[in-house]
Every structure is written in structure tokens, then in C-alpha cells.
Amino acid sequence: MHASLRSYSRDVTVVVTAMTYEETIFIRETVKAVADDSATAQIILCIEDSNDWIERALGNLIEDPRLEVLRLKMALPGSIRNQALAYVRMPWIAYCDGDDIWEPDKTVIQRALADETGADFVGADHYIANEDGKVCAFALARHLPITSSWLVRTAVMVQYPFDNTLRVAEDGDWWIRTHRRVLKVRCPKMLLRYRVRARSASSGTPSKERKALIVRLSRNRVMRQFVLLLTWSIWFFSRRKHYLWLSQWDNASHRVEAVYTEKV
Helix, strand or coil: CHHHHCCCCCCEEEEEECCCHHHCCCHHHHHHHHHHCCCEEEEEEEEECCCCCHHHHHHHHHHCCCEEEEEECCCCHHHHHHHHHCCCCCCEEEEEECCCEECCCHHHHHHHHHHHHCCCEEEEEEEEECCCCCEEEECCCCCCCCHHHCEEEHHHHHHCCCCCCCCCCHHHHHHHHCCCCCCEEEEEEEEEEEECCCCCCCCCCHHHHHHHHHHHHCCCHHHHHHHHHHHHHHHHHHCCCCCCCCHHHHCHHHHHHHHHHHCC
């Protein structure tokens, strides 16, 4: 199976967003993981137009011929990803925030599932990791996937772009707007390490506060093993190949607030 997965041609563009200085110490690990993925054909790295540290942070990775550095004025996450879309050349697009870490051949595994199911969108499950990238827990991801785990047809993102005006939950808003319009499936495999760090764009949200609590508990070695076992057990016995719809999402007037609260 692993050998057949590697036979896939490269047809994925990865949009990496690293718009803040705080991502300096993480961006090399992020870009290396993205570049090592066998399906990656193009990497668009979005940075602030005044950025003066990206070459130093990436080192020799800056020479990867697939890498294109896109300098943009500071804007909201949805706007940044929408602007990057104009430079995408591949039929599939994947996203990764500048502090998250893909597991090996993440998008290759997702592409295989897309071909198998005919889906336009494949999300993946994720670990919760501390600032050092060490796994602290298994996330459930039952309702919607973290954006850094997305693989979606480029044509779909062109038809349904992110909302440029949302400070948070732009991914949840997209998820609800495309309900029953985009065929989505879940790959119930841990293909991403979601790094919980201070001073991130989502700090202060209910979802991030829960993740931060898990990371704090995991500082204790015994507690970490307990959390890992507990979250793995819940994840393993409840995993599905589809996402669960929340009833409160049916009320459009509260949709962003609901995603803001329930995202896991």
C-alpha cells in the first residue's frame, strides 16, 4: 500500500501562511514537512510584505524550486488564502499554517481517498502538540477538520472562497456555506500535528483554551501518558469516515459563533 501511494504524480499546491514574526522558529519544520510530501508540486509561502527573516529561517529550503514566496500586506486569514489562490497551478490545494507539522505523505494518503470516494474535499485527523512539536493528545475532529489538514480541489476553492472579513472561524463559515454543495470525506488518520503555542491568532478562543489546558496537563509525564491513552481510546473507538453536523449550524445567524465554540 505504501509503495503504491508513492506512485502518485505530484499534483498538489500547498499554501503555507506565516504572516507573523512568532512563526519564525517554527516555519522551517513546517516547510520541510510540506516539501517532503510526495504529492507536493508547488509551495506558496505567504509572508508579510515587510518580512526580513524568511531567508534566515528557511536556510537552504529557500532554494527549493517548488517554493514561491508571496509577500502580502497583513490581512485576515481568509483574505490571505484567497489572494494565494490566484497563484495556484495544480488541481488540488492543501493548506498549512506556519507552525503546524504534516505527518509523512499526508496529501498522498488523502489523494488516494479522494480517488476512492470521488470526494472534492478530504480532511484528516490531528494530534495536539506542544510548542516543541511533541504530541500531547489525539484530537477527536468529529465536526470539522483543522484547516492545516485540508485537501480540496482548486476549482472548489475558486467557486467558494473564504470570507475575507472574518477574524476567526473563517474555516467554519466556509464549512457551513458549502454544506451539501461540496462532497467531503474524513480520513480518520493522524496526519497533522497541530502546535499549541502562545500568541497565535486563535488564542483566547474556547477551542484553543481547551487545547492549551491539555498541553499544560501533559507537562507532567504521568499525566501525559494518561491523556494520550484516554484520547487515543476515545478517538479510536469513535472514528468515522464522515463528519458530524451540529444542529446549531442550521441557524445561520449564529453559525460563526457556533463554530468558534465547538471546533475541536
